[in-house]
Amino acid sequence: MTSALLAGSLPLFAALSFPALAQETEEEKESFENIIVTGTRMTNRSAADSPVPVDVISGDEFRQNSSSDVQDMLRTNVPSFDVNTQPISDAATIVRPANMRGLSPDNVLVLVNGKRRHRGSIISFLGGGISDGAQGVDISAIPSLALKQVEVLRDGASSQYGSDAIAGVLNFLLRDNDEGFELRANYGSTYEGDGDNYTISANAGFSLGTSGFVNVTAEVRDVEGTIRSVVRDDVAGMVDAGYLAQSDFSTINAYTNEVPQYWGQPDVEDDVKVFINSGYEFSDAAELYLFGNYGQRTVTGGFFYRNPVTEGSQRGGVYAGPLVDPLTGLEDPNGVHSVLVGDLDGVGVGGSCIAGIPIGGNGNVFPDPDFLAQVQADDNCFSFIETIPTGFVPRFGGDNEDMAFTVGLRGDLEIGNGLYYDVSAQRGSNRTDFFINNTINASLGPDTPRDFKPGGQEQTETLFNLNFVYGVDVGFESDLNVAFGAEYRKEEFDLFAGDAASFALGPLASQGFSSSSNGFGGFPSDTSASQDSTAFYVDLEADVTESLTLQAAVRREDFSEFGDTTDFKLAGIFHVTDDFRIRSAYSTGFHAPTAGQANITNVTTQNVNGVLIDQGTLPLSSAAGQLAADFIESQGNGRPDLGPEEAKNFSIGFSADIADMSWTVDFYNIELENRVALGANVDFLDALNFAGGGANYGSVSEALTELDSAGIIDRQNFIGLDDLSQFRFFSNSFDTTTRGIDVVGNYSFDAWGGSSRLTLAANYNETEVDDVGTLNPIGEGRVAAIEDLLPNLRGNISWTHTQGDFRTLVRANYFGGWDDTGNGVDDIDAEVLIDVEVVYSYNEYLDLVVGANNLFDTYPEENPSAGSLGQLYSEASPFGFNGGMYYVQARYTY
Template sequence: MKLYRRHTLSLAIAAITAGAVPTVFAQQPQLEEVIITGTRVADRSAADSPVPVDVISGSDFRVNGSTDIQDMLRTQVPSFDINSQPISDAATIVRPPNLRGLSPDNVLVLVNGKRRHRGSIISFLGGGISDGAQGVDMAAIPSLAIKQVEVLRDGASSQYGSDAIAGVINFLLRDDAEGFEVVARYGSTTEGDGDNYMVSANLGLPLGDSGFLNITGEMRDVEGTVRSVVRDDVAFAEANGYNAVSDYQLINSYTGEVPQYWGQPDVDDDVKLFFNAGFDINDNTELYAFGNYAERSVEGGFFYRNVVGGPSSQRGGVYAGPTVDPATGLAADGGVASVLVGDLDGGSSCIDGIPLGGSGGVIPDPTLLAAVSADANCFSFIETIPSGFVPRFGGDNEDMALAVGIRGNFELGSGLYYDLSAQRGSNRTDFFIRNTINASLGPATPRDFIPGGQEQTETVYNLNFSYGLDVGLASDLNIAFGAEYREEEFDLFAGDPASYALGPLASQGFSSSSNGFGGFPNDTSASQDNTAFYVDLEADFTDQLTLQAAVRNEQFSNFDGTTNYKLAGIYKVTDSFRIRGGFSTGFHAPTAGQANITNVTTQNVNGVLIDQGTLPLFSAAGQVAADYVESFGNGRPELGPEEAENYSFGIAFDIGNSTWTIDYYDIEVTDRIALGANVDFLAALNFAGGGTDYMTVSEALTGLDAAGVIDRQDFIGLDDLSQFRFFTNSFDTRTKGVDLVGNTYFDFLSGSSTLTVAFNYNDTEVTDRGDINPISDGRVEALEELLPNIKGNVSWSHSQGKFRTLLRANYYGDWTSTSNGYDVDAAILVDAQVAYQLNDSLELVAGVDNLFDEYPDETPNPGSLGQLYPEDSPFGFNGSTWYLQGRYNF
């Protein structure tokens, strides 16, 4: 295993390592942390890196009440944010994180230094910051598999390629060749819900005399929480005599006492398996492999579909009927609100709506309700679901990856190192939605649906070289160069027919498709590939000065290529004071999913059924729309890479046993990828026909095909499409901030302590909303105000005898809940943990996160949607949680 420890791309020896030994958090510094992220020089320490790199050992990383790796990052990396996503469609399944306030696909995720494949979810509901993003599903990684985490806080597109605008997170896997460790944990909230457990194990095995196989498995289950209040419309209906909503309390097993689900989702059958292996063929050659398999089921709630409570609160397309004559139930201007009635044979023998009366205008007329129920041809959902319903949406997620490679040293001069690897990864989500309806099918509707699925698949081939050349400097000039070929494919899988059906009642005002999340009508597939070449130079010019330069060119199959570069350096003023800085350009390329996603659903807008879709800009329909948008005179919509410029400057200094770093950054991102405004499809088709006044989309498509303007085959399935949108490059932002990281070691009582400080100030400004498809005021506010400007923590860990303790204060500055329209005050959450080493093999741990049960400020009007706390809270809304853990190793 000699080669594995010394070559350029080898995994690092960390100062604090997560081995199969009892965790010790407070300890004196030993060796400097060696890093592989952001540099291709062997044995480069984090302290000597030209750009800031945080090194978090696996054991430190896991000191957290949460069992999700993204929540662990939130407490360890101040500029990392992740929300609970209680009602966010597919974003509930793969939560979109943010680094330095930027989109999830502006941060590059690596495992063992290799690019990690993306998740299958495109976050159409991403809180404004992550809208339209397709990031990596980090939740598939078990924390016990981690040896250390390296967080490069700087742009690195010239070194690693697309996405490395905000930074790079590199998860290094454990490489123990012996030992066994098992961890069992159980926890809950102090409210009595949110029960969760985790069982995880790590096993190290030798492969002959010069290899290792390290395997980690994890099983996890998290019960959902509920932080809701009774909605105003439900309370109003019940107070005015409509008692069916009270019955909802009895039949709703999901939300307990209130007909609305606001809380963390349920995570069931969460199973993860990771392996890491290496074998030295000889002193100069190593074979290696690592990979994973993971699956989980995530389920959350949607909004309550109300039956009555006033015309403003009835669910459109299901319960809300027209204003009707209170005596006859026939549509009439100035009449009373009603419950919608459908005529099953398509005739006109039924009334238009069951009038609502009584003191509050919520009691269905009993005579007309009985008449509708008695007539087999007339139907209203108040007959079959009188209490309303809350859809339960989720998905079954499957993630797998395999990387294999060979690396070694040709031993030419100071050594030519090489690394040849191939990897393939995929992430698939199969959606389900339960306790809902396809209203247009009337009484024949199922209650549970399979809307379809999505899968992201990526294949990457890498060939990297590194050579140290003596040019008379204080160190060899390290010349690294290489090439990468990457192919990605995005697939959509059709749902069951009922999930997208346009049923017989659609023309009568009943909404089609599975209510809440419509199904995909067709299987579709799209792919793209790119080829990259890079050169990376780094050397110690003197004992005090280190400089780094890199350039990378990438060519894409679907759009123009891009070339990016980086210049960085560090100057050691003294042994204990260093100045560092860098400038780099970066980019984020549109994914195959963003460029090619097709999603058409039927929506009820102001009582009118219209088909709304997301279609590819590159499609025939997209080009028709682009021509139409261009006619407004603001330019033609296009889709290509986001471009970025990243400036950084910082200092690092040591005072006694203390080490401190302060780094300033300035990131400008132009032509950011966004979903544009909805385009009127019929207007676009009429424009394509030279201003022809076609009355319907179907008529326009037929006429334009006959005139040779379009090929009808390119527009199959779009005859009913009214509006659609597409991904395009839209707006610009500038993000500025400061990172402060420090730690100090000291003796206390008869033990040793470590005090760690980590704070981030981050500010994002939208500098240009875009001219072609400008983003809305609401999204501008989210980008600028949704996350706290200041976030950080102070941790004190102490070891004494068989005990160790941790006390951590997490600070979240004030922020704006853009979904609820109010400012939220700053908050401090305190975490505490105590551990006792019972014997050489067994450690017992007890801890509390959010010790003082801190919640975000309540929403201004919680009864309107039953929402007591803002769902976009940066620290959640579960309150205090406790956990017990046992760790056994030998």
């Protein structure tokens, strides 16, 4: 299957000039790396002279890490970037949500070679509170060896790049050497002896005559899961009572015999990535460029244990039955808890069955053997305690496929001072096909499969860009750099139906057995949604005097679904002296809801307090969503709507060169209003009763029929919703203010006959929820997560030293204190983790590497209630919970 990404996004100069690395001297290389292409459209702007802070991280520096996942590398190199392990997070396990400056994943813009990267296919319904409902870019699809350098713009840039550039911009610049070959083989494991991982990657450059190049990177990666959990209290009670033995654990979860429910790093298998970057210069007026990628991986995590017998822990809709008389097995409000029993030919048809198998015996965990035998002997009666007596843990994951292709033409038309142009096209897609194994559709009773394909999701984006840059002599120190252009962007979000059993409402549904594949219900049908936008921008920048640089930008963008927005930016830098500079910026920004957020439909049937309830996520724009909006508006708080988030960014800071040291310090303030949120459940029948003028319909189906007859609704717009009881939707809700300070410092010096460099990077960040919203207010738990789940203070200091054939790295990573209120863990202490790496140059081609991340095997604080769910450490830990990891690597470069 092929799908193409034909990119074209903003900065014209993101790839205007890429000299071959293989032909560069070290001095030229260092000089080049000081030139940035992010946040400016001038060809000779250095990071030190930028009006806004831009970090430049070389590819080699970026890859000094035990992990081969680009997101983990970013967490190490950029203190304001956070990403967590996702052990039990539904689809977020497959595409991990990441945060920059404590904001949502879709508040940071991701570029590759200066071109907007398409989003991932996953909407993170379980996003730890900070990322709930977000649909960000799948950064893990990028192989680290393909990177020449990474530029991190730490400022708002929506007026320059469009939607999402609120917390900042990540620009991944691909390698462009036209010769040479590099091969890396890496193996690592945790100190605990699990989490074995390997990565084999290669990069090669080829010339296209004397005027072009092709650079190709390929990577193969495999990461085994880890287990960082304890035996749950309810399971320990079952073991003590003799109901379970440890030998049953591997039967329960089909993964490990250590614990029945596992928390840990998910498995990543068949992780293959290929990136290509190429260009051919016909003349100064025309250079053709092309880059793209293909990648795939399978990610598998776990879910919660389905307890068969323990009161209070029994899984509803599967095992938990009503209170029953211990002598008859019939319902009794004063009885004992039981295991649910189903009547296969239907209640009231043929022979009858007891309501539940009474629980008693040692530890109050044994189903009454006489009643169990009675159910087993009657072919018309069924309970899952017969077929799966030990309980089970579903194994959930997905097959992810990512493809992109960009093609463009750029050059210098010798008009006046030179008119530079860049015209490009782009198409990219990210698709995830889900699977869930070792589970059931309880409503199908004994006929249920154990493995399911619940369906899939795909995000597809198409962009066309036309960009120009022209220099105008207006008497300033430099020409006035006038950049202008237009962009057309279309995004599509598709849901693919799962297998029939994954969403079936089986014959036992009416008897309290839950429908759909337990843990992750299937999508009942294929659906598709799309939206498009058109944007125009103007960007001005000039060195007004030798000491003063000013920048201004304005962008107008019109969305087919949300109307238009106009944003601007003003920025400047003043050189007080040659070695001391002050800079500041003010901008407005926005994040437009994605087609997925605006249109996703996901309906599942759940057993709530013994009652079957269809709960769903529906578009606010749908007929049902509009009825709900009418109902909410009638409460007097206004009408919910879905539109762009709006931001105001202010930053001020300085950069200074002192002897062999360089420092940058930047303060920022981000006010974000009308943030997109997934609201509370709306009772569908209440909304229909309101639409009927205060009617009192007996059911949703009756209400839909009556309202259609009265001409109030069109029944065709509500097909498939007759059993829907509750639903929720995305709308604009809460407001936040984020403040922080970034500090970056470098110091180079000679020591012990070699050369050393110290690098410091630190970030202080805090977010405050100013308004929880009135129409779709967020709860206290999410407020606590947004404000306290991430450390306010993050930083690292690195020392690199080169002497003879050896290069060493020592890095101290500081993670400030944080709270995980959702897991009952507050005031978690700060931690310092130490990383080390030693490189030995065996000869001019071969480097041998040994290193360790988290050298002293530091873990986050243990959960005081770890026994309740088996979760030994908080999954929100900013540095993970795997402990120390060592790695060895061989690098061959020719």
